[in-house]
Amino acid sequence: MFSALMDKVLAQLSQELPFVVYSKPDERVVKAIFQEDAKIHTISDFTETGFVFAPFDSESPAILIKNTETPEATEYPFETEAYEHPTVPLADTSQKKFHIQLVEKAVAKIKTTDLEKVVLSRRLNVPCTTHVIELFRRILARYPNAFRYLWYHPKVGCWLGATPEILVSIENKRFTSMSLAGTKPYVEGGTPSWGKKEQEEQKLVTDYMKSVLKGKTVDLQVATPETVRAGNLWHLQTRLSGRTKGNPNDLIKALHPTPAVCGSPMLMAKNFILTNENYPREFYTGFLGELNFINEINRTSDKNNRENKAYRAVKASTSLFVNLRCMQVLEDNVLLYVGGGITAASDPIGEWEETVNKSKTMLQVLTKA
Numbered sequence: 503m504f505s506a507l508m509d510k511v512l513a514q515l516s517q518e519l520p521f522v523v524y525s526k527p528d529e530r531v532v533k534a535i536f537q538e539d540a541k542i543h544t545i546s547d548f549t550e551t552g553f554v555f556a557p558f559d560s561e562s563p564a565i566l567i568k569n570t571e572t573p574e575a576t577e578y579p580f581e582t583e584a585y586e587h588p589t590v591p592l593a594d595t596s597q598k599k600f601h602i603q604l605v606e607k608a609v610a611k612i613k614t615t616d617l618e619k620v621v622l623s624r625r626l627n628v629p630c631t632t633h634v635i636e637l638f639r640r641i642l643a644r645y646p647n648a649f650r651y652l653w654y655h656p657k658v659g660c661w662l663g664a665t666p667e668i669l670v671s672i673e674n675k676r677f678t679s680m681s682l683a684g685t686k687p688y689v690e691g692g693t694p695s696w697g698k699k700e701q702e703e704q705k706l707v708t709d710y711m712k713s714v715l716k717g718k719t720v721d722l723q724v725a726t727p728e729t730v731r732a733g734n735l736w737h738l739q740t741r742l743s744g745r746t747k748g749n750p751n752d753l754i755k756a757l758h759p760t761p762a763v764c765g766s767p768m769l770m771a772k773n774f775i776l777t778n779e780n781y782p783r784e785f786y787t788g789f790l791g792e793l794n795f796i797n798e799i800n801r802t803s804d805k806n807n808r809e810n811k812a813y814r815a816v817k818a819s820t821s822l823f824v825n826l827r828c829m830q831v832l833e834d835n836v837l838l839y840v841g842g843g844i845t846a847a848s849d850p851i852g853e854w855e856e857t858v859n860k861s862k863t864m865l866q867v868l869t870k871a
């Protein structure tokens with residue numbers, strides 16, 4: 503039962519032991535992994551098994567919550583909750599000047615150097631004393647088509663979020679991935695008309711992903727871009743799929759960070775971010791999810807199996823999401839993270855407004871229904 507699972511989460515929190523609870527897009531199943539000690543397990547090469555929580559900067563360690571057994575799973579009982587769009591806290595304006603100047607600096611750099619795109623972000627500090635379990639319950643009920651999670655490690659912190667972006671999902675050799683870039687506010691009953699800026703930004707991410715996946719995959723299929731909804735936003739999205747040539751870790755290392763969260767050329771954009779954003783991203787725009795899970799499927803034989811014996815199939819699966827629309831929970835406040843892709847065609851005030859709109863996804867979770 504969901505409430506019994508949440509009691510275990512509460513016990514784990516009070517004993518200061520690591521755990522993760524999560525639900526995949528459009529699923530009503532909540533899974534949980536509880537670690538028995540407070541050790542930090544780090545990833546060395548993504549061949550490990552467990553739930554990975556990786557930072558934006560791949561020079562810093564990714565953390566693993568090891569699952570010795572199959573994760574505990576239960577259905578959650580909530581109906582989808584409607585919600586109000588919150589007003590953005592006034593203190594936000596203090597960041598406006600800095601963010602606009604940061605975007606202007608990036609646009610100037612893009613126009614005069616080889617830099618094509620850079621994703622720039624900011625962090626909002628908002629007072630909050632709502633319990634994390636209630637915040638997680640709201641996330642589950644309000645963003646049913648996102649990947650929703652609550653992650654805790656006593657030595658690292660407490661994060662939760664509802665992300666619309668798949669980094670990569672791999673089952674045996676088959677994979678799917680996603681290029682997500684281009685944002686407009688969601689309007690009930692309407693459809694967005696995408697301008698040149700969003701289309702170019704989207705194409706740049708897709709082209710980059712195609713180029714890094716090419717040598718590592720076979721049968722690479724790239725769908726046509728489509729409009730998808732994520733809470734109070736529309737995004738432009740392209741699905742990529744195919745089969746891996748090597749191990750899943752090759753794809754993970756090749757894909758992160760995509761220009762949806764970093765930029766292009768990657769190292770130049772990353773350098774711009776690390777030297778010009780005025781705060782550390784930590785796990786925002788990193789990635790998280792199930793790494794090399796082994797699912798055993800027991801099947802009874804059908805009439806084609808003459809010996810009429812049951813057989814077992816073993817499926818290895820990895821299911822990773824980009825850590826967007828997330829927050830870090832502190833004692834009496836939360837830190838919300840929001841960003842957007844900057845190109846030569848970016849309007850600095852428009853880019854500021856995009857981060858304001860994106861902040862509503864998590865601000866809404868701080869508001870009662």
Ligand SMILES: C=C(O[C@H]1C=CC=C(C(=O)O)[C@@H]1O)C(=O)O
Binds near residue numbers: 623
């Ligand atoms: C970096 C973020 O969004 C990325 C993902 C989708 C659309 C984006 C955009 O339109 O700029 C960003 O690339 C964020 O939400 O904090």
